[in-house]
Amino acid sequence: KHVDDKLRTGFHFQPPKHWINDPNGVMYYKGVYHLFYQYNPKAAVWGNIVWAHAVSTDLVNWVMLDPAIYPTGPFDENGCWSGSATVLPDGTPVIMYTGIDADGRQVQNVAYPKDLADPYLREWVKPDYNPVIAPDAGVNATAFRDPTTAWQGPDGVWRLVIGTKDNHRGFAALYRSRDFRHWAPARRALHSGDTGMWECPDFYPVASSTGGTKHVLKVSLDLTRFEYYTFGEYDHASDTYVPDAALADGNDGLRYDYGNFYASKTFLDPAKHRRVLWGWANESDSTAADVLKGWAGVQAIPRKIWLAPDGKQLLQWPVAEIESLRGNHVNITDALVSGGGSYFEVNGLATPAQADVEASFQVMDVDKAEPFDPAWRGAGAQTVCAARGADTKGGVGPFGLWVLASDELKERTAVFFSVFKRGTDDGGNKHVVLMCTDPSRSSYAEHLYKPTFAGFVDVDIAETGKIPLRTLIDHSVVESFGGHGKTAILSRVYPTKAVGDKARLFVFNNGESDVKVASLNAYDMGSAKIRTETLQI
Ligand code: DQQ
Structure with missing residues (x-):
C-alpha cells in the first residue's frame, strides 16, 4: 500500500507505516534500549492492537523488529494493550501488559523473554497461568489497565499500580506480590482524583537537590487527553503517597507537555544514570487523511527528566544523543x-x-x-x-x-x-x-x-x-x-x-x-x- 511520506518525520520515531500509539515496556537491557509501542499491523487507524518492537543503542537510530506481544490466548485474544517492563534483580526483564480477554475484560498478563542471550529479546513467552491480575467484583472490568513498572520495597514485596476508575473518580490501584505471579490488591489505592479514568499511570523516584527522594505520580486523562503529574512523599511501610501541598491534582496540575503528548512512560537508564521519558503524539488531521497517507502517530523525542533544583517542578531535555544528527x-x-x-x-x-x-x-x-x-x-x-x-x-x-x-x-x-x-x-x-x-x-x-x-x-x-x-x-x-x-x-x-x-x-x-x-x-x-x-x- 502507498505511504505518503511528504510530512513523515526524519528523526522522531515512526514505523514505516500504519497506526501507532502509546510507548510500552520501555527499558534498557544488556546495552540495548527497547521501545515497544501500541501498533495496528493492518491499518492507519486504531485497532488490532499488538506490541510492536524496536531496539536501539543510542535512542536515535532504530532496528524495527517483529511484534513482540500479540494475541495468543483467551487472556488477550481481543488485544494487547499498554503495560510496562520491570528488570528483576537477577537481570531478567518481565513485561506486564493489559490483555483484553475473551469476555472483553481488561486483565493483566506477564510475558518473559524466550532467550535471555538474545540482546534484542525478539521473542516473548506468556506463561499459561495468565492472567495474573483479573478485575475483582468491585472493579470496573472495562477500565482496569496499563500496569506500571513494578518496584520492590525493603520488605522484598513487589508493588505496582494499575489505572482504573469508579464513576468519575480515577484511581491508581495498588497491587502487591512476592513472586510476580500471585498479586493481591492493597486495601487502599495509591492515589485518586476526581478527573475520570486514569490511563497509563507512572510512578517513580527522583532525587531532590536537598538530598532526599521524592516520588512522581503521572496519570493520563482519557476525558481531556492530557496528562498531569504531582510529586511528594512515598512511604514504603504504609504504601502511602502524599503529594506536596503546593501541587494541584487535575486541570491545574503540572504537565510534562502542554501540547500533543499522551500515554507517556519513563524508564531508568542504568547506562547513563538518567530517567528517560517517552510520550506519544497523535495526528491532528482527520482519520480519512491518515488512511490516505497510510500512517498515523509518532513518538516524541525521548527526554531526560529530573526534579528542578528549586524543587518546584520537573525539567526535561531531549536526550543528548539526538545532537548526533546535527x-x-x-x-x-x-x-x-x-x-x-x-x-x-x-x-x-x-x-x-x-x-x-x-x-x-x-x-x-x-x-x-x-x-x-x-x-x-x-x-x-x-x-x-x-x-x-x-x-x-x-x-x-x-x-x-x-x-x-x-x-x-x-x-x-x-x-x-x-x-x-x-x-x-x-x-x-x-x-x-x-x-x-x-x-x-x-x-x-x-x-x-x-x-x-x-x-x-x-x-x-x-x-x-x-x-x-x-x-x-x-x-x-x-x-x-x-x-x-x-x-x-x-x-x-x-x-x-x-x-x-x-x-x-x-x-x-x-x-x-x-x-x-x-x-x-x-x-x-x-x-x-x-x-x-x-x-x-
Ligand atoms: N491506549 C491503550 C490503553 C491505554 C490507552 C490502548 C491510552 O491501554 O489506556 O491502545 O492511550
Whole structure:
C-alpha cells in the first residue's frame, strides 16, 4: 500500500507505516534500549492492537523488529494493550501488559523473554497461568489497565499500580506480590482524583537537590487527553503517597507537555544514570487523511527528566544523543528585532523543515509589559494564548519563531513568548511568562485540528533578562522547550507549501518592546537510520 511520506518525520520515531500509539515496556537491557509501542499491523487507524518492537543503542537510530506481544490466548485474544517492563534483580526483564480477554475484560498478563542471550529479546513467552491480575467484583472490568513498572520495597514485596476508575473518580490501584505471579490488591489505592479514568499511570523516584527522594505520580486523562503529574512523599511501610501541598491534582496540575503528548512512560537508564521519558503524539488531521497517507502517530523525542533544583517542578531535555544528527550550523548573535511587527529570516539551513533551533531572547524594555489579569491564571495559559495569538499586538511579545513558514509567509507555525506584569507582590517573579504554539496559520489544508497550546514558564526575567527556547522541527512535528526545559509543547502541523526544502525559518516580534536575539544556533538535522529486521523462523 502507498505511504505518503511528504510530512513523515526524519528523526522522531515512526514505523514505516500504519497506526501507532502509546510507548510500552520501555527499558534498557544488556546495552540495548527497547521501545515497544501500541501498533495496528493492518491499518492507519486504531485497532488490532499488538506490541510492536524496536531496539536501539543510542535512542536515535532504530532496528524495527517483529511484534513482540500479540494475541495468543483467551487472556488477550481481543488485544494487547499498554503495560510496562520491570528488570528483576537477577537481570531478567518481565513485561506486564493489559490483555483484553475473551469476555472483553481488561486483565493483566506477564510475558518473559524466550532467550535471555538474545540482546534484542525478539521473542516473548506468556506463561499459561495468565492472567495474573483479573478485575475483582468491585472493579470496573472495562477500565482496569496499563500496569506500571513494578518496584520492590525493603520488605522484598513487589508493588505496582494499575489505572482504573469508579464513576468519575480515577484511581491508581495498588497491587502487591512476592513472586510476580500471585498479586493481591492493597486495601487502599495509591492515589485518586476526581478527573475520570486514569490511563497509563507512572510512578517513580527522583532525587531532590536537598538530598532526599521524592516520588512522581503521572496519570493520563482519557476525558481531556492530557496528562498531569504531582510529586511528594512515598512511604514504603504504609504504601502511602502524599503529594506536596503546593501541587494541584487535575486541570491545574503540572504537565510534562502542554501540547500533543499522551500515554507517556519513563524508564531508568542504568547506562547513563538518567530517567528517560517517552510520550506519544497523535495526528491532528482527520482519520480519512491518515488512511490516505497510510500512517498515523509518532513518538516524541525521548527526554531526560529530573526534579528542578528549586524543587518546584520537573525539567526535561531531549536526550543528548539526538545532537548526533546535527549537521550544518547557523549562528546569530545580538540581532535586534524591533517592536511593532518586525521579523527576519534565519538563512543558511539546507533543511529548515528538519532542524534543531536553540535561541535566547532578551527583552529590551520589560516596562512595556501589560498587566496580567489575575483571572487569566484560573482560565489557564491555553485560554489566554488562544485569545491573544501570535498576531495580537502586545506590550512585551508575542515574539519568537515562525517555523515551517512558506515563501509568502501565509503558512507558518508560531512558537512564541508573551510577558506580562504580575499585579501582586507575594514574593514570586515580577513577571508572568507565557509560552505558546499557535498553529492557526500553519496550513492551507482544511479539516485540520489546530489548537493553540500554551503553558507558563517559571523564569524570572527581571533577573535573567533572557528567555531560552529550543525547538525541534521535523516536517509535521514542532516540539519546543522553554526556559531550559521548564515548559514543553509538542504540536502537529500539516503545511502544504512549507514542505521539505521549501520550508523557511524566521524570528518575529509583534510586541511593542524591542527584543534582542542574544544568540540563535540552528542546525540542519540528519535523518535517523531505520532498519527493518524480520525474524526468520
Ligand atoms: N491506549 C491503550 C490503553 C491505554 C490507552 C490502548 C491510552 O491501554 O489506556 O491502545 O492511550
